[in-house]
Every structure is written in structure tokens, then in C-alpha cells.
Amino acid sequence: MSIFTKRLIYFVAPNIEQFAEIGRQLHFFGFEYKAFNRNSALLAAMHSEKPCAMVIDETGMSDISTLECLPLLKKLYAGPLFLANFGLGVDAQLAFLRAGITDFIAQPLNLQAFIDRIDLIDEQDNPSPFKVLLVDDSDTAAKWTASVLSGAGMVVKHIDNPLTVMPYLANFKPDILLLDVYMPECTGDEIAKVIRQTPQFDSIPIVFLSTETHRGRQLMARSMGGDDFLVKNMEPDELIAAVTITAERYRRIRRWMTRDSLTGLLNHTHVIEALSREVTRAHKESRPLSYAMVDIDFFKRINDQYGHSVGDRVIKSLSRLLKQSMPNPDAVGRYGGEEFALIWSDHTLIRAAQRTDELRVLFQDLAQSNADGHFNASFSAGVAQLKDGMTAQQLIDAADQALYQAKAAGRNQIGLSSNR
Numbered sequence: 001m002s003i004f005t006k007r008l009i010y011f012v013a014p015n016i017e018q019f020a021e022i023g024r025q026l027h028f029f030g031f032e033y034k035a036f037n038r039n040s041a042l043l044a045a046m047h048s049e050k051p052c053a054m055v056i057d058e059t060g061m062s063d064i065s066t067l068e069c070l071p072l073l074k075k076l077y078a079g080p081l082f083l084a085n086f087g088l089g090v091d092a093q094l095a096f097l098r099a100g101i102t103d104f105i106a107q108p109l110n111l112q113a114f115i116d117r118i119d120l121i122d123e124q125d126n127p128s129p130f131k132v133l134l135v136d137d138s139d140t141a142a143k144w145t146a147s148v149l150s151g152a153g154m155v156v157k158h159i160d161n162p163l164t165v166m167p168y169l170a171n172f173k174p175d176i177l178l179l180d181v182y183m184p185e186c187t188g189d190e191i192a193k194v195i196r197q198t199p200q201f202d203s204i205p206i207v208f209l210s211t212e213t214h215r216g217r218q219l220m221a222r223s224m225g226g227d228d229f230l231v232k233n234m235e236p237d238e239l240i241a242a243v244t245i246t247a248e249r250y251r252r253i254r255r256w257m258t259r260d261s262l263t264g265l266l267n268h269t270h271v272i273e274a275l276s277r278e279v280t281r282a283h284k285e286s287r288p289l290s291y292a293m294v295d296i297d298f299f300k301r302i303n304d305q306y307g308h309s310v311g312d313r314v315i316k317s318l319s320r321l322l323k324q325s326m327p328n329p330d331a332v333g334r335y336g337g338e339e340f341a342l343i344w345s346d347h348t349l350i351r352a353a354q355r356t357d358e359l360r361v362l363f364q365d366l367a368q369s370n371a372d373g374h375f376n377a378s379f380s381a382g383v384a385q386l387k388d389g390m391t392a393q394q395l396i397d398a399a400d401q402a403l404y405q406a407k408a409a410g411r412n413q414i415g416l417s418s419n420r
């Protein structure tokens with residue numbers, strides 16, 4: 001069974017062979033591909049299975065032009081519709097936009113550019129709902145706040161005891177924390193101060209909810225680590241707007257702080273943090289945990305031969321492949337320049353090595369494009385399994401050692417840690 005989650009893309013052209021290679025390549029990135037050269041077949045397929053994106057050649061299909069087929073097609077399909085073209089004037093672009101084309105893409109299609117566009121549309125169209133952690137000892141007030149925010153599509157978790165907040169912050173990973181100010185166990189500003197002692201939670205905004213309207217008291221609460229102060233029983237629309245604005249802003253900040261800008265993967269610091277959390281969990285729950293260090297082979301040579309921007313694209317193609325394949329996107333990070341970290345939770349050494357090797361085979365088969373055509377790249381990896389008493393750093397060192405052996409043994413292979 002494939003390890004990828006499939007997403008479907010339709011290609012439409014008089015000669016579907018023109019998209020055969022890109023379809024094959026898309027498969028590596030978790031996309032399923034279907035091609036059509038006749039309108040009837042396309043419309044029939046549209047009735048049974050809608051794609052996440054469509055690419056239509058500017059000339060249409062063998063039996064109909066693009067402008068002729070669009071009116072009916074648009075009744076069946078509302079997703080992104082790319083027009084693959086060799087260059088169009090403004091008039092022609094306007095005509096296609098008015099007929100329902102949503103995006104233009106240059107022919108011949110550049111795989112990386114195309115996937116970047118789909119990823120972007122995907123992110124904009126499907127932002128994950130905001131997660132709100134609500135701490136309030138009043139059940140009635142909490143129910144009202146939760147129902148307003150859930151009604152706006154947010155995921156709300158309510159706890160009534162502020163002293164239990166820490167594990168919820170760690171496990172529920174809220175986008176925003178709403179804290180009541182007056183609670184029997186401690187006040188909201190006291191617990192905010194405690195939360196702000198843990199750097200891991202720095203990027204979670206804390207908003208106080210209170211009937212308190214005294215300005216001095218509000219400012220004091222903010223000085224204790226809160227980010228905003230909302231008066232309880234405000235209008236539902238105002239509450240939704242205030243929570244959305246703050247959660248959105250912090251989501252952007254968090255992304256910037258934790259993600260690598262080239263690949264969107266967890267950066268060095270945060271992948272180590274994620275591994276440390278998994279190490280603690282694995283020890284506590286006696287579960288297996290493995291870690292793989294992946295390094296692109298002869299990467300300096302790729303840069304030297306084809307240029308730095310082609311090198312960057314190779315890095316992006318590998319990062320996307322890894323992101324698609326890991327059960328959890330936060331289980332993969334960019335450890336350094338051309339080095340990646342894979343956290344194989346609940347995997348023994350052998351299983352993690354097998355799965356890393358599946359990725360190695362896919363990556364070596366991936367056509368990397370340069371100005372003159374295509375070439376192939378490969379990676380080596382070292383895999384290690386967590387042993388009793390081992391720290392995250394010791395696990396990283398063991399994987400690094402195994403990677404070194406894989407490189408020394410000829411590259412494009414997986415090394416297993418001897419630390420068994």
C-alpha cells in the first residue's frame with residue numbers, strides 16, 4: 001500500500017500525452033492524476049469524482065474548445081481551474097477569466113511551480129479552524145462563550161480549574177487562551193504569569209475575559225503576560241472578531257518563528273523540541289521511537305553544476321515528499337542546509353528504516369529539472385531507535401553516526417545505528 005494520502009488532479013487537453021510525465025511525477029507528491037481529451041468523458045468523471053484542481057489546455061479537447069466547454073464545466077466544478085498556455089494577451093486572459101478560469105499557468109508545466117500554486121490555494125481555502133482553550137470557573141459564562149466561538153467554526157475546549165491548564169496547553173495546542181480573571185483557585189493574571197515562565201508557550205496569546213472594566217486593573221493584568229482584555233458579555237460579533245484577529249496574528253508569528261522559510265518545515269530548534277517531547281512520551285509510555293537523519297548526496301556538486309536556485313528546488317522537492325509521507329507534518333523538520341530530520345513515533349528501528357528507505361527510492365526516481373533538462377538526486381539516511389535512558393541529543397548523535405556510515409559505504413542508502 002502506498003504511504004501517501006491521494007489528491008486528485010484532472011488534466012484536459014486534445015493530446016493527453018503532453019501531461020503524462022507531469023502526472024507520473026505528481027504521483028510522488030501524493031497526487032492522483034487523470035487525463036481527458038473528450039468532453040463527454042470529462043463530464044461523466046466530474047459527476048462521480050471531483051478533483052482538487054484542474055488543468056485545461058488553452059486549446060480545449062479534441063471535440064470542443066476551452067471557451068465552449070467552460071459554461072457546463074463550471075456548473076459541475078467550483079475548484080481551481082488552471083489554463084495551461086504558451087502566453088496570452090490581456091484580452092484573451094480577460095475572456096478566459098470571465099468564462100471561469102481561475103489561474104493561468106505557463107506551458108510546458110513546471111512541476112514545482114505547479115505544486116507551489118496548489119499548496120497555496122489549499123492553504124488559503126482550507127485554513128484549519130482556530131483552537132481556543134477557555135479557562136473559566138463559571139459554567140454558564142463558559143457555555144455562552146464556547147457556543148458563540150464554536151458557532152463561528154472554532155474548536156473550543158473548556159476547563160474550569162486554572163491549575164490544570166499546563167497539560168492542555170501542551171496537548172491541545174490552542175491558537176489562543178481565554179482566561180477568566182476571578183477564579184477560586186487563583187486569578188487569571190497569576191496563572192498567566194506562571195504560563196509565561198515556560199518559553200514553549202510564549203507564542204500562545206493570552207486574552208483575559210472579565211466583567212472587570214477598571215482600566216488600572218486591566219493594565220496590571222496585561223503586565224502579567226496577557227495580550228488583550230475583553231469584557232465579558234460583549235456582543236457575539238465583537239467576541240468572534242477579537243478572538244479571530246488575535247489568533248490569526250499569532251498564527252502568522254508562530255509560523256514565522258517555528259518554520260523554515262524555504263520549505264515550510266519545522267526549523268532546527270523546533271524539530272529538536274518536537275523530538276524531545278516524543279522522547280519524553282516514548283519513555284513514559286514505553287513506546288518505540290526512532291529517528292532518521294536524512295542528507296542529500298553530493299549536494300555541493302548539484303549547486304556547483306546547476307546553480308544555487310536549482311539546489312533550492314531540490315531541497316523543496318525533498319521536503320514536500322517528506323511532508324506528504326509522514327503521518328504527522330510536524331514529524332519532519334529541516335535540520336540544516338540539505339539535512340532533514342524524521343521523527344518516527346511508535347516505529348521500531350527496522351520499521352523506521354524500511355519506511356525511510358521507501359522514501360529514498362521515491363526521491364531517487366524524482367526528475368529534478370534544470371535549464372537543460374532533468375537529472376536525479378539521491379539521499380542517504382541514518383536511523384536510530386531510542387533506548388532506555390537515552391536523551392534526544394543521544395538519539396540524534398546515534399542517527400548521525402549511522403548517516404556517516406551510509407555516506408562512507410557509498411551513499412544513496414540507509415545506515416542503521418549499531419547502538420541496539
Ligand SMILES: Nc1nc2c(ncn2[C@@H]2O[C@H](COP(=O)(O)OP(=O)(O)OP(=O)(O)O)[C@@H](O)[C@H]2O)c(=O)[nH]1
Nearest residue numbers: 295296297298299300301303308311312337338407
Ligand atoms: N542551494 C542551497 N545550498 C545549500 C543550502 N544550505 C546549504 N547548502 C549547500 O549544501 C552543500 C553541502 O555540502 P557538503 O556538506 O559538502 O555535502 P555534500 O556535497 O552534500 O556531500 P555528501 O553529504 O558527503 O554527500 C554546501 O555547498 C552548502 O553551501 C541551501 O539552502 N540551498
